[in-house]
Amino acid sequence: MVHFTAEEKAAITGLWAKVNVEEAGGEALGRLLVVYPWTQRFFDSFGNLSSASAIMGNPKVKAHGKKVLTSFGEAIKNLDNLKGAFAKLSELHCDKLHVDPENFRLLGNVIVIILATHFGREFTPDVQAAWQKLVSGVATALAHKYH
């Protein structure tokens, strides 16, 4: 199980308080679809994904990105029990959505990169390390119920 030190929790919650979840969510999902185009396989119903600008401007991408990152925010309220917090979502991603857990790792790293663009110098190696631990913990929690 993932354990966060007090410093790591502070690095995570401190930064999260300044994140515009709607904007960052759309950005994160958009970049996932641009940088790793094969991830578009889950979003046939989203309409125009034909170019980076189409993807980044796509309202369905933005809406879904907001949903995903809002859920991520729930993780941050439950750092001591990620597996419990994501149990239902894990079942959903396996049984209904059929998403390869590798995609959770890809999205986690995209989120880290977006935080770097937003926070610049403030996103120090130590802060990044705390966030890498978080995204890795979330990815593991989301994969936990797979069978």
Next chain:
Amino acid sequence: MSLTRAERTIIVSMWSKISTQADAIGTETLERLFSCYPQAKTYFPHFDLHSGSAQLRAHGSKVVAAVGDAVKSIDNVAIALSKLSELHAYVLRVDPVNFKFLSHCLLVTLASHFPADFTADAHAAWDKFLSIVSGVLTEKYR
């Protein structure tokens, strides 16, 4: 997997900005690597890896210079990095998973230093380019 002309243009033009801060970027990339993926330190038992160490700075410069070499020969990375490829295969034998970690840390460093330039297209181009470089460096492993 090979770069489109548009991707090559993005990388070459960003490189001219990056190269003015090359050493700082190299050092920071390694600091991020060792903070986030401490297992990477196992390849450097002979180094002082504390922030600010001369060895860290020297090695960071080396790494970024090699990326620069790949950028300068972007149409033929395999030839430009042939010697480095042999070094990694026969001497260093760094497990291939670590190239993903290092590439990610370089992307984070670029994103934090050049947020305006690091658009979704640029992110895609750099991720692809570093993936190609990693492939070249591991292609002689077996």
